[in-house]
Amino acid sequence: MRYISTRGTAPVLTFEQAMLTGLARDGGLYVPETIPTLSRSEIAEMAGMTYEQIAFRVMKPFIGDTFTDAEFTGILARTYAGFGHVARAPLVQLGPNHFLLELFHGPTLAFKDFAMQLIGQMFQFALNRSGERVTIVGATSGDTGSAAIEAFRGLDAVDVFILYPHGRVSEVQRRQMTTPSEANVHALAVDGDFDDCQARVKDMFNDFEFRDGVRLAGVNSINWARVLAQVVYYFSSAVSLGSPLRPVSFTVPTGNFGDIFAGYIARKMGLPIEKLVVATNRNDILHRCLTTGAYKTEGVTPTISPSMDIQVSSNFERALFDAYGRDGSAVAQLMSELKTGGFTVSQGALEMLQDTFASGRSSEEDTKATIARIFAQTGEILCPHTATGVKVAEDIGTSAVPMITLATAHPAKFPDAVEAACGQRPPLPSRMADLYERAERVTRVGNDLSELETLIKERIAS
Numbered sequence: 001m002r003y004i005s006t007r008g009t010a011p012v013l014t015f016e017q018a019m020l021t022g023l024a025r026d027g028g029l030y031v032p033e034t035i036p037t038l039s040r041s042e043i044a045e046m047a048g049m050t051y052e053q054i055a056f057r058v059m060k061p062f063i064g065d066t067f068t069d070a071e072f073t074g075i076l077a078r079t080y081a082g083f084g085h086v087a088r089a090p091l092v093q094l095g096p097n098h099f100l101l102e103l104f105h106g107p108t109l110a111f112k113d114f115a116m117q118l119i120g121q122m123f124q125f126a127l128n129r130s131g132e133r134v135t136i137v138g139a140t141s142g143d144t145g146s147a148a149i150e151a152f153r154g155l156d157a158v159d160v161f162i163l164y165p166h167g168r169v170s171e172v173q174r175r176q177m178t179t180p181s182e183a184n185v186h187a188l189a190v191d192g193d194f195d196d197c198q199a200r201v202k203d204m205f206n207d208f209e210f211r212d213g214v215r216l217a218g219v220n221s222i223n224w225a226r227v228l229a230q231v232v233y234y235f236s237s238a239v240s241l242g243s244p245l246r247p248v249s250f251t252v253p254t255g256n257f258g259d260i261f262a263g264y265i266a267r268k269m270g271l272p273i274e275k276l277v278v279a280t281n282r283n284d285i286l287h288r289c290l291t292t293g294a295y296k297t298e299g300v301t302p303t304i305s306p307s308m309d310i311q312v313s314s315n316f317e318r319a320l321f322d323a324y325g326r327d328g329s330a331v332a333q334l335m336s337e338l339k340t341g342g343f344t345v346s347q348g349a350l351e352m353l354q355d356t357f358a359s360g361r362s363s364e365e366d367t368k369a370t371i372a373r374i375f376a377q378t379g380e381i382l383c384p385h386t387a388t389g390v391k392v393a394e395d396i397g398t399s400a401v402p403m404i405t406l407a408t409a410h411p412a413k414f415p416d417a418v419e420a421a422c423g424q425r426p427p428l429p430s431r432m433a434d435l436y437e438r439a440e441r442v443t444r445v446g447n448d449l450s451e452l453e454t455l456i457k458e459r460i461a462s
């Protein structure tokens with residue numbers, strides 16, 4: 001399998017190169033040259049398999065011979081061994097034909113662990129084999145950073161630098177990033193918002209001298225290997241509910257469009273998904289775009305679902321690439337218009353997108369009311385991100401097709417917002433109960449490229 005850039009001019013790479021590189025040199029994102037499909041009988045065979053076995057079947061065609069079958073099986077076993085639930089991604093029922101896919105049983109209590117733990121294991125394997133060392137730099141609105149640090153802490157071939165917006169992540173998220181004591185972990189609190197953090201990371205990747213000098217590697221949701229890891233739970237959950245005989249729909253609390261894009265890949269691979277529903281909070285650029293075609297940036301408003309507080313959804317570029325018939329120059333044109341405030345999706349491309357995606361938004365009041373109501377009706381405590389999904393799924397309404405809403409984080413990651421909404425303070429799972437007592441270590445930095453690059457060079461030299 002070969003990987004090409006959404007802007008059409010970067011070198012074509014192997015899976016391993018695309019994984020270690022992250023952002024393409026033309027500013028685009030890597031996508032597989034073709035999407036492999038699974039037959040109905042291959043999908044049907046997944047019923048009764050373990051999560052790891054399904055992961056193997058789903059991902060193998062994309063990774064080719066990067067790892068032998070035995071190596072890949074070992075990688076998957078190590079990846080999910082630290083999860084707190086044997087099913088890895090269990091389903092619970094919320095209401096008639098409405099199910100919650102719990103993706104928060106990993107070490108940092110958010111769905112990001114599914115991909116990040118896998119990337120940690122794959123990086124370690126590939127770097128040990130080649131004898132190389134890399135510097136991982138990532139931006140986070142909270143959950144990616146903690147998942148990345150958890151996945152890479154203590155690995156000797158990697159330094160990991162995580163930029164997060166100072167004062168805009170929850171205390172649990174911050175502590176998960178600042179309390180690991182390993183010397184290869186560097187938490188950086190940036191004076192800015194998430195889009196600033198993401199923009200500075202992109203700037204570092206576009207500074208080729210710096211990029212090559214420190215051997216920069218990216219693990220943000222633009223990394224293809226992360227998207228790929230997330231394709232697996234669309235299969236495992238749909239098969240549990242009777243796919244391929246029975247089609248399903250998904251509602252996905254969305255920020256950077258990575259998680260829902262994985263659902264799009266599952267659908268292209270042959271999983272019978274009727275609709276993929278994008279749920280946004282009040283930062284609703286994707287909802288506006290999918291309804292009107294206008295992708296216009298408006299600035300970020302902080303909400304109680306901070307991991308969705310973004311205005312530029314990086315992975316949306318991958319969906320646009322397909323909607324524009326895989327025309328890299330058309331995508332490059334849109335992205336240059338974005339620098340000056342936005343673009344309008346062509347009618348044909350919008351129809352392509354609307355064929356797959358529906359969308360809705362949840363206001364702060366809606367989100368709080370949903371947490372309170374679901375707790376009263378079912379006893380389930382939702383995190384605020386998950387609640388946006390549940391609200392939007394309910395607005396779409398029940399049908400004969402089961403709706404699976406992705407529960408993207410554990411409520412204990414956002415205890416203040418949850419308690420304010422439903423009066424319950426969700427406790428941390430016992431394996432991380434001492435998080436509030438551990439010492440923190442963090443560096444405060446300006447929203448400034450050269451300051452950041454200097455700091456990173458100094459740290460990896462020492």
Ligand SMILES: *Cc1c(COP(=O)(O)O)cnc(C)c1O
Nearest residue numbers: 143255256257258259307408409
């Ligand atoms: C990252 C995150 C999201 C958004 O996922 P994207 O892949 O960026 O769309 C939603 N909820 C939680 C809890 C997250 O951590």
